[in-house]
Amino acid sequence: MPLPITEPRPRVGDTEKMTINMGVVDLGQIDLLVQEGFYSNRSDLIRTAVRNLLAVHSDTLRQTVARRTLTLGLQQLGRAELERAVAAGERLKIQVVGLARIDDDVTPELARAAIESVTVLGAFQASPAVRKALSDRMT
Template sequence: MSNVRQLRDRTPDSEKITINLGYVDLGRIDLLVQEGFYSNRTDFIRTAIRNQLGSHTDAVSKSIERHTMELGLRDYTRADLESLQKAGEVLHVKVVGLARIASDVTPELALATIGSITVLGALQASAEVKAALADRIQ
């Protein structure tokens, strides 16, 4: 008998991206890291991105309002979608951040209840649900 227990899978709270930088810019970042202004390259890049996003806060807020998008994390459970199906309603997902469709949602239920998906950030759903909704994901 094992003393190991299975814990819930932890959903990552970030998305990995790749960028290409010129050697001069990269060298300047490395110099700032070496001088102790930043702990590493990633710290510099995250700080730069946050500063840029902060300088555009009003524009982002107005755009979210204009597009009636939800900001942050939005979970869609099987119960949510079954309620929509029972009411004969179709969902149009519009999220800035992370949209998650529960792992127990079937492709059939997703097709019956989700009319379109627009996510600026990341969409987490089973491969089967993503494949079923491929033509509805923008």
């Protein structure tokens, strides 16, 4: 009897795909560095370059996050937290640099009642119904 096939569970929030266009000379130089063993592949070089550039600007990033009162990293919102906000008469302003995630147990009605606005620099994960309910509040 064959074993059932199970799909590996994706690790949500680990990475997001990004597409860039590069000149052929730059691409060739990247390939040369990969061939010479400096990097394992193109993506490795690009990730390293981006991390190094972000490190150069780390003070500016830190100051901007503080000034704009942004959440850096992951902000996860569940039904209980949103229900508490509604009960307290509060409306949440979600402002995230990284990943904002709304749990699957949150209804579109609860999301609209509890969330005033959503600003995400990075990735936003929510059910299609919640995303649609908040579409006019996303910037």
